[in-house]
Amino acid sequence: MHRIRYPSPPGHASGTAPAAPALVAVAHGSRDPRALHTVTELLARVRELRPGLDVRLGHIELNAPLLPETLHALGSGDAVLVPLLLGRGHHVKHDIPAAVAAAPAPRARTAGPLGPHPLLVEALHGRLTEAGWHPSDRGSRDSAVVLAAAGSRDPESAADTRRTARLLGERLGGVPVVPAYASAAAPTVRAAVRALAARGHRRIAIASYFTAPGRFASAAAAGAPWIAAAPLGAHPAVARLLLHRYDRARAGGAPEYETLMNTRFPAPA
Incomplete structure (x- = not known):
């Protein structure tokens, strides 16, 4: 996985990297207890891929911790919010920005939704x-x-x-x-x-x-007449995508929607 290197801020001691912003995964929330278990498993994979990164969870509704509580707990720390959502719907455009605007302290950037990718x-x-x-x-x-x-x-x-x-x-x-x-x-x-x-x-x-x-x-x-696949869940590719969205937002990049318009997959060997 490609890792982005960030320069030290002016006046920072040489050889000592600044603390990375926390990654706040923003889940929708569900009454199904399997959902919280699955998200917890996914974030454990993210921590394995990026040891030392502060990875936290906030929900839009239905489950604790709710996103405002997670942002409040960050205090004065920086954060990058990564929505565990698959498109540019109401939660991405309205609910998450509203929670960030109401947060008392942390400076937060919000990444694009997971999809498409x-x-x-x-x-x-x-x-x-x-x-x-x-x-x-x-x-x-x-x-x-x-x-x-x-x-x-x-x-x-x-x-x-x-x-x-x-x-x-x-x-x-x-x-x-x-x-x-x-x-x-x-x-x-x-x-x-x-x-x-x-x-x-x-x-x-x-x-x-x-x-x-x-x-x-x-x-x-x-409704499946033949086979039905499981949800994306804690698939390793999803964990990698969370970190990709985090890195891109931290670096100030926008989601790659235009790039994806021309994406083609090679035929498997």
Whole structure:
């Protein structure tokens, strides 16, 4: 993994690196106890990849600690917030900035959401493989995938999901990948499955585009006519992506949405 080196601030003692900002992972929160367990496991992977980094968790709702509590506990320390969210929806654009604006002390930057990004596609492919997807399905006319996402009324969020579907389709060798949603947008997962079946696809898999288990992920999996992949969870590629988003935000970079428009995956050996 590429590591970014940062120059010492003026007047800093030579050879002594300044303390890195804390990484605050911002999860949505869920009533499903598996969600908190999964996020905790993911952050443990992040700590293994970056020993010594202060990694903390804050939730938008439903689970403790809530994000304002996490920011308050930082005191005067700097932080980079990394949303554990997969697109540019309401939480990324409004809820998280509002929490940062209301925080009393820490100086915080907010990274872009996790998606879209090729590392998420790597994780989606890995979860599909674990569920039973086989290399022989690559390019098969019988096979298709429904990319099941939470859904949002924000058109940019839907655009991000469509971009991920396109990238996953390329990763799978041209297999059709149709985005579908558990709420707030169309089509539903079951409607997408019916449409693909009407086009002659007999092996339709569900790729779970959720960061952790929960009500939406379970409902999407229940609509699978063939295999249903597990949520992204603590996949190693997701842990690497958290640190990538952290490093990029710390360096002052913007999310790579325009770069992703032209991303292509090479064919596996």
